[in-house]
Amino acid sequence: MKFVAYERAKQGTGASRRLRISGKTPGIVYGGEGQPQLIELDHNALWHALKKEAFHSSILEMELGGNVSKVLLRDVQYHPFRPLVQHVDFQRVDARTRMTVKVPLHYKGEEESPAVKLDHNLVNHVMTEIEVSCLPADLPEFIEVDLSGLTNNATLHVSDIKLPKGLKYISHGKGNPVAVSAVPPLVAEEAAPAEGAGEAAPAAAKDAKAPAKKK
Missing domain, CATH: 2.40.240.10 (Ribosomal Protein L25; Chain P)
Known part of the structure; x- marks a missing residue:
């Protein structure tokens, strides 16, 4: 540009x-x-x-x-x-000097992944860019990340992203952070009946049918 x-x-x-x-x-x-x-x-x-x-x-x-x-x-x-x-x-920019720059991540294929198609996971893009070191000639406009193999409740770390030739990830001591996570849908559990409730109800019904005692 x-x-x-x-x-x-x-x-x-x-x-x-x-x-x-x-x-x-x-x-x-x-x-x-x-x-x-x-x-x-x-x-x-x-x-x-x-x-x-x-x-x-x-x-x-x-x-x-x-x-x-x-x-x-x-x-x-x-x-x-x-x-x-x-x-x-x-x-x-000096063509012979490596530089540090943030590069956008473009995700693709998540709709075809087992995590989404089979298990209906919600895919969270935790990171939208990563910081890399490279020569100016090797700098890409963006890094494409294929999520078509993402499985149920799985996470994709930065180390799992295949970087283009000449790029080196800059971690700043953050280790191996999560870039993408697949979260299973929440399933509402049916409320269990209170303990003893099943026995109390018939007893109450029995007492209701019993005739009142004459004084």
């Missing part, structure tokens, strides 16, 4: 506020061999680009001052309640 950025000369709260009023979004690009550089982008174009999953997880081509460089989206700051992007950060 390609986008256009423009050099930003002024910085500070006041300058950024004026940019937003004029329909621009302030940002910064850093990393690589160059110095951090202040940039600005057209807000509407950026807003629509951010709605695309690929803009968050792919290597992007940024055109700036007539030059095109490869960057990766690193941070987006949104307004608390207005549909407004307040600031955006990009990192330059």
